Amino acid sequence: MLLAIDIGNTNVHLGLWQADSWALSWRARTVMDKMPDEYAVLVRNFLNSAEIGWRAITAVVISSVVPPLTRAFVELTERYTHLTPLVVTHQVKTGIKIAIDQPEQAGADRIVNSAAVAALYGGPAIVIDFGTATTFDVISKDNEYIGGAIAPGINLAHDALVSRAARLHKIDLVPPPNPIGKNTIHAMQSGIFWGYVALIEGLVKRIKESLADETIQVIATGGLAVLFNQHTQVIDRIAPELTLDGLRIIYELNQS
Secondary structure (H helix, E strand, C coil): CEEEEEECCCEEEEEEEECCEEEEEEEEECCCCCCHHHHHHHHHHHHHHCCCCHHHCCEEEEEECCHHHHHHHHHHHHHHHCCCCEECCCCCCCCCEECCCCHHHCCHHHHHHHHHHHHHCCCCEEEEEECCEEEEEEECCCCEEEEEEEEECHHHHHHHHHHHCCCCCCCCCCCCCCCCCCCHHHHHHHHHHHHHHHHHHHHHHHHHHHHCCCCCEEEEEECCHHHHHCCCCCCCEECCCHHHHHHHHHHHHCCC
16 A cells, blocks of 8 residues: 655645555645654544554655655654655656756656656646646656746735735635726736636747647646636646656656
C-alpha cells in the first residue's frame, strides 16, 4: 500500500494507492510551522478514514516545494511507518529527461506532473497546473521536459489586488454577466477572471507557436482546472489526480 504525499504552498495532498486505484485522496491546508507530530495526527486521521493503520503502509513517496515541510514529513514517515520515503528530485528516475538549463532548479511538482503526462498520455504536451502559482510545463514529442512558464495563481493575483487597493474587497472568482463591468464587483470579476482566461489562452498559443506544433495536447490539473475548462477551448483533458499519478509512477520506476 503506497502513501503518496504532495506538499504544495497552499495544500498538502495525500493519496492512498491500493489495488491499482486511489483508495483515498485527501487535502489539508499547508501550515509552515507545524511540527512532524502535528502532521502525524493529520496523516493518522487520513488513514483512519480508510480504516487502516500505520502498519498497513508499505511505501511512501513525497513531492514537496516547501523545504521545511519536506523534512517534517520525512521525519514523521520514518518515525511512524519505519520506512524511508522516496523524495522526488531531479536525481531520481522519472522516465523523462529534464532538458532545461539547470535541472536542479526544476520544482518537484513540475517534474512529477511531467512524468505523469509522459507515461500516461505521451508528448508533445502542455501541462497546466492551477495551484498557488499556475505553471505551464512542456513535454516534447520525445518525452523530454523542456521547460515552461510560471504565473501567479488567480487567487494570489486576487489577494494582491485587494490588499493593495483600499476601496476594493474580495469577490467570487466567477465570470461576470458581461465583460464590460457595470459595477465594481463585475469590473473586478471581468479583469481577474477573463484576464486569467486570456493569460491561459495566450500562453498556450505562444508555446504552440514556439514548438511549431498545433497538435500538442493540453492537460490541466489542480483545483480550478474544471472551472477554467468550462470557459476556454484550449484545454483538451482534465486530470484531477495527475500529481498523485506521477508520484506513483516515479516510485515504481525507482523500485526496478
